[in-house]
Amino acid sequence: MNDVQIMTGNSAAAIGAKLSAVQVVAAYPITPQSQLAEILSQYIEGGELRAEYVRVEGEHTALTVCISASTVGARVFTATSANGLLYMHEQLHWAAGSRLPIVMCCVNRGVGAPWTIFNDQQDSLAQRDTGWIQIYCRNNQEILDTVIQAYRIAEAVYVPVMVCYDGFVLSHTMMPVAVPAAARVREFLPPYQPHTILSPEDPRNLNPVLFPWRRENSAGVLCDGYMEMRYKLQAALEKTPAVIQETNRDFASVFGRDHGGLFWEYLTEDAEFYLVGLGSMASEATKAADMLRQEGIRAGTVGVRVFRPFPAQALREAFQKARGIVIFEKGISYGYEGPLCSDLKAALYRAERQAPIHNYIAGLGGRDVKARELADAARASWQAMEKGIHEQPTSWLNCFTG
Amino acid sequence: MYEIIWHGRGGQGVVIAAQMLAEAAYLQDFRGVTSAPTFGPERRGAPVAASTRIAQEEIRIFSQIEAADIAVVLDESLFRVVDIYSRLRKDGALIINSRKPLEKWETKGDCRLAVVDAAAIALRHHLSKEGAPVVNTPMLGAFARATGLVSLDNLEKALNHKLPPGQGARNFATVKAAYEETKLGDKP
Numbered sequence: 293m294n295d296v297q298i299m300t301g302n303s304a305a306a307i308g309a310k311l312s313a314v315q316v317v318a319a320y321p322i323t324p325q326s327q328l329a330e331i332l333s334q335y336i337e338g339g340e341l342r343a344e345y346v347r348v349e350g351e352h353t354a355l356t357v358c359i360s361a362s363t364v365g366a367r368v369f370t371a372t373s374a375n376g377l378l379y380m381h382e383q384l385h386w387a388a389g390s391r392l393p394i395v396m397c398c399v400n401r402g403v404g405a406p407w408t409i410f411n412d413q414q415d416s417l418a419q420r421d422t423g424w425i426q427i428y429c430r431n432n433q434e435i436l437d438t439v440i441q442a443y444r445i446a447e448a449v450y451v452p453v454m455v456c457y458d459g460f461v462l463s464h465t466m467m468p469v470a471v472p473a474a475a476r477v478r479e480f481l482p483p484y485q486p487h488t489i490l491s492p493e494d495p496r497n498l499n500p501v502l503f504p505w506r507r508e509n510s511a512g513v514l515c516d517g518y519m520e521m522r523y524k525l526q527a528a529l530e531k532t533p534a535v536i537q538e539t540n541r542d543f544a545s546v547f548g549r550d551h552g553g554l555f556w557e558y559l560t561e562d563a564e565f566y567l568v569g570l571g572s573m574a575s576e577a578t579k580a581a582d583m584l585r586q587e588g589i590r591a592g593t594v595g596v597r598v599f600r601p602f603p604a605q606a607l608r609e610a611f612q613k614a615r616g617i618v619i620f621e622k623g624i625s626y627g628y629e630g631p632l633c634s635d636l637k638a639a640l641y642r643a644e645r646q647a648p649i650h651n652y653i654a655g656l657g658g659r660d661v662k663a664r665e666l667a668d669a670a671r672a673s674w675q676a677m678e679k680g681i682h683e684q685p686t687s688w689l690n691c692f693t694g
Numbered sequence: 695m696y697e698i699i700w701h702g703r704g705g706q707g708v709v710i711a712a713q714m715l716a717e718a719a720y721l722q723d724f725r726g727v728t729s730a731p732t733f734g735p736e737r738r739g740a741p742v743a744a745s746t747r748i749a750q751e752e753i754r755i756f757s758q759i760e761a762a763d764i765a766v767v768l769d770e771s772l773f774r775v776v777d778i779y780s781r782l783r784k785d786g787a788l789i790i791n792s793r794k795p796l797e798k799w800e801t802k803g804d805c806r807l808a809v810v811d812a813a814a815i816a817l818r819h820h821l822s823k824e825g826a827p828v829v830n831t832p833m834l835g836a837f838a839r840a841t842g843l844v845s846l847d848n849l850e851k852a853l854n855h856k857l858p859p860g861q862g863a864r865n866f867a868t869v870k871a872a873y874e875e876t877k878l879g880d881k882p
Contacts (some may be wrong), residue, residue, distance in 0.1 A: 298716055298720060298727065298729075340826075409734065409735075410733060410734065411733075460733035461733075461756045464730065464733060465728055465729070465730040466727075466729045466730070467716075467726075467727065470728060521726065573755065575755070575882065576754070578754050580757050629799040635785055658733060658734075661757055662755075662758075662760065663755050664756065
């Protein structure tokens with residue numbers, strides 16, 4: 293039933309897009325995303341994927357092409373990394389504000405300056421407030437499956453989805469990936485049926501300047517103002533967690549793989565101490581939890597898949613019994629702390645028990661993060677928490693300056 | 695879990711070797727396999743490394759290998775420029791492509807040694823690329839012999855899957871020859 297192939301994360305993403313029968317691809321190559329753009333162009337050139345590949349002169353245009361093609365009803369795909377994503381920033385807001393179900397892979401890479409081609413998650417974390425759904429993947433199977441799920445989610449709520457995975461660490465590492473049959477993916481993800489299509493037969497004026505108040509259009513219909521339309525984007529995102537969970541359940545029942553929906557848990561049934569992260573570092577942290585368990589610390593791991601919309605309520609429930617939490621992040625809100633840490637602290641504001649939370653910044657610019665190092669940091673935090681040290685300054689793991 | 699580091703020079707095919715080993719190990723019923731290049735740009739002739747992890751269960755770690763169980767060295771001149779031992783367990787296995795016979799090699803620590811003249815095997819089978827003997831595939835045969843982790847059958851399947859049509863058979867001949875000609879040290 294499942295054809296298992298050993299492939300890179302970039303191949304997994306390309307196959308996910310192909311199986312999703314995307315109709316338009318526009319992408320501009322950037323390390324470590326380049327292979328993904330190349331593989332898709334080969335699929336299209338070779339006739340394996342019936343889609344149009346639009347070559348562009350930069351990332352801002354790549355997303356603009358996707359916005360235009362999506363507006364006329366096509367299922368579209370793009371991918372980028374780091375400064376390419378930052379160059380798209382304006383159009384990220386435009387895509388979400390236009391309520392277009394675009395799916396994009398962000399192959400996570402640190403941003404310049406100083407220049408780096410290596411992995412961290414500052415690029416996508418910095419796009420947190422653009423209105424996109426963000427899902428972080430922990431291995432190559434999850435990348436393939438999440439791209440397919442992303443179209444179901446995006447087309448259900450009319451919000452674009454960014455599928456994030458770690459550059460090099462996953463994008464260039466090969467591992468076994470089960471490739472689902474195209475016919476079954478088609479059943480799970482039927483062709484896109486847009487509720488509105490811009491076409492010559494039905495001309496419309498989209499996204500004109502709106503005045504601060506609601507206003508009648510030329511037909512005398514009272515139309516939403518800017519605030520109403522922005523509220524609707526927020527309302528769509530508020531109902532998205534339920535859609536993601538339902539999509540995850542359906543996917544699991546059809547394909548037999550459950551990636552966890554909003555987040556996944558490892559050894560948390562009797563855990564009192566939690567290691568938390570996004571993407572491949574959370575996977576690495578499961579090994580750290582194993583190590584801490586061997587020392588008698590009841591540790592577990594939570595990998596947050598969906599960073600936006602932030603699953604505050606579900607996480608509050610998941611951490612009900614926590615006596616301590618450490619959060620490892622490959623990005624920071626400069627001048628404060630890791631963004632996942634801030635969000636999780638806010639989510640626990642209304643919790644009955646306020647578990648102490650320590651925050652570690654790790655792996656910036658591709659600096660390797662080993663399970664042993666995560667375990668060492670977590671152990672030190674646990675010992676401090678046991679002594680009543682509930683707060684400590686955000687620590688930088690493996691950083692040699694000061 | 696077994697952790698393997700491949701040392702070579704840019705152009706020698708360490709990345710492909712690491713991938714073919716992962717394929718063969720998966721066929722050998724190891725459920726978890728990963729292979730990764732050294733992340734970043736590569737230059738022809740410069741020292742490069744690639745890695746393979748092999749495990750019975752799904753692999754959850756993607757960090758770089760600290761102390762490998764097995765190091766495969768495609769170019770013995772690398773001992774002068776790369777600290778091969780610093781990333782190998784003291785009791786690990788060291789598999790070297792060298793004309794120098796096993797007896798003349800002195801190794802550090804308790805590592806088990808295996809030596810094969812992969813370049814001579816490649817030349818004997820007229821397997822060269824841009825004038826240099828292809829040593830990555832014969833070293834897979836040496837790996838199979840020295841570790842017993844993968845069978846020749848599964849290496850053959852992996853080769854046929856990875857290589858362009860027609861090249862599998864010639865490459866496999868060097869794998870088999872290296873398997874037979876690899877000399878193993880007497881440490882357990």
